[in-house]
Amino acid sequence: MTTALSIDNMLVLYEDFAALNHVSLDVAQGESFGIVGESGSGKSTLLRAITGLAGFQEGSLTVNGRSYGGRQRDKEFYRTVQMVFQDPYGSLHPRQTVDRLLLEPLIIHGFDNVDARIARALDEVGLGSGFRFRYSHQLSGGQRQRVAIARALIVEPTIMLLDEPTSALDASIQAEILNLLEQARRDRDLTFVMVSHDLGVISHMCERLAVMKTGEVVETVPVEALVKREFSAEYTRQLLVASEGFRRD
Numbered sequence: 001m002t003t004a005l006s007i008d009n010m011l012v013l014y015e016d017f018a019a020l021n022h023v024s025l026d027v028a029q030g031e032s033f034g035i036v037g038e039s040g041s042g043k044s045t046l047l048r049a050i051t052g053l054a055g056f057q058e059g060s061l062t063v064n065g066r067s068y069g070g071r072q073r074d075k076e077f078y079r080t081v082q083m084v085f086q087d088p089y090g091s092l093h094p095r096q097t098v099d100r101l102l103l104e105p106l107i108i109h110g111f112d113n114v115d116a117r118i119a120r121a122l123d124e125v126g127l128g129s130g131f132r133f134r135y136s137h138q139l140s141g142g143q144r145q146r147v148a149i150a151r152a153l154i155v156e157p158t159i160m161l162l163d164e165p166t167s168a169l170d171a172s173i174q175a176e177i178l179n180l181l182e183q184a185r186r187d188r189d190l191t192f193v194m195v196s197h198d199l200g201v202i203s204h205m206c207e208r209l210a211v212m213k214t215g216e217v218v219e220t221v222p223v224e225a226l227v228k229r230e231f232s233a234e235y236t237r238q239l240l241v242a243s244e245g246f247r248r249d
Ligand SMILES: Nc1ncnc2c1ncn2[C@@H]1O[C@H](COP(=O)(O)OP(=O)(O)OP(=O)(O)O)[C@@H](O)[C@H]1O
Pocket: 014, 019, 037, 038, 039, 040, 041, 042, 043, 044, 045, 046, 197
């Protein structure tokens, strides 16, 4: 097993509050790994600490064999690790065309054949070239999230960090976006780290998951454990009961 991402004993402090309290986890290359937990448990902080949006004070982070500290990341990291956020309205500049939004990362990372890459990326996310010169403010939430995914995929990442990528979307659109992500993962052998409060989404998309509570990982289990209810923490059971999405499934 090759490890794509390894976090060891990570501590993230806001003033003297530990948003991440000595968290450790390993994600294998090609794995789809879920992170669940109640609001405020530290899920987003974990993704932010990986990307350097939040600094960590103790512990270590290794991504694709390279060690990173604090907030500093190198260009290779910013290409190979891509993040998709919950809110497709906030994550895309509304006054830029789709073309511009997709061109920018290609220029930053020095890719050639930009026209062909943009056309291919739009096809991959099911939008097609007709969307190329539309402005993002003219798009629906689902279409925007497709553009956000295209923008992430276009620089050929190996790891995708997904922070509630469908929770701002209508239920019918959610399934389409999840299927799109799953297809991209299979086609490109991507590693996913996906945060969701919805255990139904996690059980559909992930192979393993970490359960977080008050900044700590309570347990890490294979996704089948949720279905068979084979977990050790009472908190995981409570979370399972509380998750409407899981019961819906
Ligand atoms: N910039 C910040 N400054 C101070 N405290 C913060 C900051 N960002 C997050 N926190 C606190 O850290 C804790 C973890 O927040 P985080 O956003 O990681 O939780 P979460 O599990 O992602 O929650 P949600 O599901 O509601 O998004 C919370 O108590 C939050 O109030």
